[in-house]
Amino acid sequence: MKVLINGETKEFQDNINLLELLKVEDVAQPDMVSVQLNDTFVTKDDYSSIVLKEGDTINFLYFMGGGA
């Protein structure tokens, strides 16, 4: 199954959910990322219940708190 992650097409096993994807993609701190699935932001509580489909577009947006 192919999905588009942060602008890159990648191959994953079928029926992978968002929580598993975060692990496979090595997102060390899931708390530090906002997940966008096909233009919609997903709440953290829903990560394990959302199963990816062929052609899904996923973006990880990282928290960046610096400025000074």
Added chain:
Amino acid sequence: MREFSDEELERYSRHIILEDIGIEGQEKIAQAKVLIIGAGGLGSPVALYLAAAGIGEIGIVDGDVVDLSNLQRQVIHSTKDIGVAKVQSAKEKMEAINPNIHITVYQKFLDASNILDIVKQYDFVIDGTDNFAAKFLINDACVLANIPYSHGGILRFGGQTMSIRPHESACYACVFDAPPPTNAVPTCSSAGILGAVAGMLGTIQATEALKYITGAGEPLFNKLLSFDAKSMQFRTINFKKNPKCRVCGEQGITQIKDYEAVTCEAKL
């Protein structure tokens, strides 16, 4: 409309000959009021460029004094300013660049008790703060007061920015909802920042303010621009306002409140 002197016409000539700005655009710049929150890594380049551009009224907020470890990136401050209030040091440099503008300094940190009264007096706000409590507070205040603003964040070799027109484009909370848990947050002192990266992001924020004020081009509304300076890759992610947003959604906030503060100095 304001009559420019010969000195000002010469000073701003490279703006005025830009088709998208012209004399009308420069007049809008001269009449604009911009608030810069934070006179640090992001606030420094923003303040220098907005002063040079001739923004008529600039407010600058910071409760800190200049420290030796700031000088690697906070380019508005000099070695002789160590120990001086950042807002005073910044005001001096801005006036030296452009004596035609008016600068108001707020030597304090913003919180729920004072932010709305200050933000309300401006047309555009720049978030140049270094912690999530301040960033979410600024977002809440700008949404409540309906003031457009530029969000900016930097970390190590990376930066990200989005511009927000409250109730029309997505706000910071539409994208990031709420501050991350405090134990997950790398702070600037523990994480580090390449000084020039602060300059890259700050100059984008200054550009966004000038675009909004003059109407030139399209500000980063409903877009998050992020870059990684190591690969020098820039990426823009598009989104829309979240109708269920905690802050600007249908059940959004009606009052300002403080968020739990994790500052750069927090022990982690």
